[in-house]
Amino acid sequence: MPKLDAIDRKIIRSLQEDGKISIGELAEKVGLSPSPCARRVRLMEQAGIIKGYAAIIDQKKVGLPISAFASIKLERQREEDLDRFEDAVSRWPEVLDCYLMTGQRDYLMRVVAADLEAYERFIKDKLTRLDNIASIETSFALGQVKRAELLPIAR
Amino acid sequence: MPKLDAIDRKIIRSLQEDGKISIGELAEKVGLSPSPCARRVRLMEQAGIIKGYAAIIDQKKVGLPISAFASIKLERQREEDLDRFEDAVSRWPEVLDCYLMTGQRDYLMRVVAADLEAYERFIKDKLTRLDNIASIETSFALGQVKRAELLPIAR
DNA sequence: GTTGAAAAAGATCATCA
DNA sequence: TGATGATCTTTTTCAAC
Numbered sequence: 001m002p003k004l005d006a007i008d009r010k011i012i013r014s015l016q017e018d019g020k021i022s023i024g025e026l027a028e029k030v031g032l033s034p035s036p037c038a039r040r041v042r043l044m045e046q047a048g049i050i051k052g053y054a055a056i057i058d059q060k061k062v063g064l065p066i067s068a069f070a071s072i073k074l075e076r077q078r079e080e081d082l083d084r085f086e087d088a089v090s091r092w093p094e095v096l097d098c099y100l101m102t103g104q105r106d107y108l109m110r111v112v113a114a115d116l117e118a119y120e121r122f123i124k125d126k127l128t129r130l131d132n133i134a135s136i137e138t139s140f141a142l143g144q145v146k147r148a149e150l151l152p153i154a155r
Numbered sequence: 156m157p158k159l160d161a162i163d164r165k166i167i168r169s170l171q172e173d174g175k176i177s178i179g180e181l182a183e184k185v186g187l188s189p190s191p192c193a194r195r196v197r198l199m200e201q202a203g204i205i206k207g208y209a210a211i212i213d214q215k216k217v218g219l220p221i222s223a224f225a226s227i228k229l230e231r232q233r234e235e236d237l238d239r240f241e242d243a244v245s246r247w248p249e250v251l252d253c254y255l256m257t258g259q260r261d262y263l264m265r266v267v268a269a270d271l272e273a274y275e276r277f278i279k280d281k282l283t284r285l286d287n288i289a290s291i292e293t294s295f296a297l298g299q300v301k302r303a304e305l306l307p308i309a310r
Numbered sequence: 311g312t313t314g315a316a317a318a319a320g321a322t323c324a325t326c327a
Numbered sequence: 328t329g330a331t332g333a334t335c336t337t338t339t340t341c342a343a344c
Contacts, residue, residue, distance in 0.1 A: 004217065012217065015210035019174050022320060036329050038321070051211040054304040055170035061204045062159065062167065062308055067254060069263060086300045093307035097252075099222060099296035108224060108294070112306060139263070141254035145241050149209040151267060152248035153217055177337065191311055193339080 004049075007032065009153050011040055012049070016150045019053040056149065059112060066113040067096075067141040070127070071105040073134040081132055082106075088130060094122045105137075159204075162187065164308050166195055167204070171305045174208040211304065214267060221268040222251075222296040225282070226260040228289040236287055237261075243285060249277045260292070 004012075010030040014021060021029075027037035044050045059065065074081055082100070089098045089109065098109040113119040119138075127136065159167075165185040169176060176184075182192035199205045214220065229236055237255070244253045244264065253264040268274040274293075282291065 009217075012210070012212055016212060017209070019208035019210045023322095024320065033330055034321080035323085035331080039328085047216070049213055049216045051213050053174035053208060053210050054172070055167070055174045055208050056206045056304070057167055057171060057306055058204055058206050059306060061202070062164075062306060064306055064308070069254070069256075089300055093303075093305065095301060096303045096306070098300040098302075099224075100298045100300055101224075102295045102297055105294070107300070108296070109301075139260070140257045141263070142257055143255045145244055145253040145255055145262070146250060146264075147253075148248075148251045149211070150248065151212055151214060151217060151219055151251070153219070178339090179337075188312055189338085190313085190340090194311095 008040060008044065011037070012044070012153060013150065015041070015050065015053075059144070063114055064112045066115060066119055067144065068111045068113065068119050069139050069141065070107075070109050070111055070123075071101075071137040072107040072109065072127075073104070073136075074106050075132050075134040077106065085130065085132065088126075092122070092126055094126075163195060163199065166192070167199070167308060168305065170196070170205065170208075214299070218269055219267045221270060221274055222299065223266045223268065223274050224294050224296065225264050225266055225278075226256075226292040227262040227264065227282075228259070228291075229261050230287050230289040232261065240285065240287065243281075247277075247281055249281075 007030050011026065014026055014029050023034045023038045023041070026041075027034045030037060032040075041050070059067070072085075074085060085107070086098075086100075089095050089107075094111050094113060095109050096112055098107060100106065101108050111119060111122055113122060123136065123138075127133065162185050166181065169181055169184050178189050178193045178196070181196075182189045185192065187195075196205070214222070227240075229240060240262070241253075241255075244250050244262075249266050249268060250264050251267055253262060255261065256263050266274060266277055268277060278291065278293075282288065
């Protein structure tokens with residue numbers, strides 16, 4: 001894994017703020033000429049540091065105002081039980097974020113939905129269909145205060 | 156606010172999967188010629204449906220392996236108390252996600268950090284400096300199972 | 311909404327320092 | 328690792344249909 005220097009970090013920062021910035025502009029921002037700048041970007045893409053580029057969409061404006069957080073406890077926590085659960089989660093498009101947690105609960109996931117009914121359908125038709133679920137606790141978000149893409153990387 | 160038809164939704168879907176796809180390729184994918192396709196993208200950008208474009212960065216690979224979830228309860232919940240809290244959150248780069256919640260806890264936020272010490276510093280130097288914090292409960296993520304950008308929009 | 315063409319901007323690559 | 332310059336691709340912006 002290549003080490004990141006100050007210029008790499010500047011590049012990452014700029015690309016998180018604007019993924020569509022041109023190489024020329026980016027190069028100018030970080031104090032390089034376009035070629036070496038493009039080379040650094042390519043290397044970071046290949047190394048998986050830059051995983052990809054995405055348009056950021058307003059959830060509400062596309063009819064998905066609900067974010068529900070579900071805390072999930074499994075009955076068994078062997079490696080293969082976790083893998084099976086994680087495979088399922090990866091396939092469900094309603095689950096936007098999912099973390100394996102320390103402490104009481106095993107997983108914390110954020111599920112988006114058009115309304116409460118759609119969320120209930122997700123729980124009933126998908127989540128509870130898995131054997132191995134010990135408990136589910138849901139809290140709903142009243143609003144998104146922040147969802148940032150910009151990681152707090154040292155300058 | 157313009158209504159989204161099936162083609163708009165396809166465009167959104169493609170742009171979430173690859174924010175850097177060219178207009179030509181995108182047009183082909185959604186079954187349009189480039190000009191109207193570019194126009195639809197521009198309109199959705201202006202309407203704020205597409206909020207922007209960002210590079211997706213691997214948190215671990217840039218030295219930020221810790222994700223901590225902090226549940227926060229405020230002492231007072233008047234409009235202005237919430238606003239003040241949300242302003243602070245918006246300014247703190249360590250907080251990547253933050254939601255206003257129903258139920259017992261007022262806010263749920265995800266804080267990223269290089270290590271536990273950095274997280275503690277965030278809590279001590281920033282979060283607890285706010286008056287109006289009644290309680291903080293932290294759980295740590297052992298790993299990120301999923302963080303998707305692709306919203307589950309009806310086809 | 312489509313097509314086609316021309317102008318402008320951007321990406322890429324070989325090469326040299 | 329960075330700079331330069333030639334080349335090739337893509338985007339944008341028109342017009343006309």
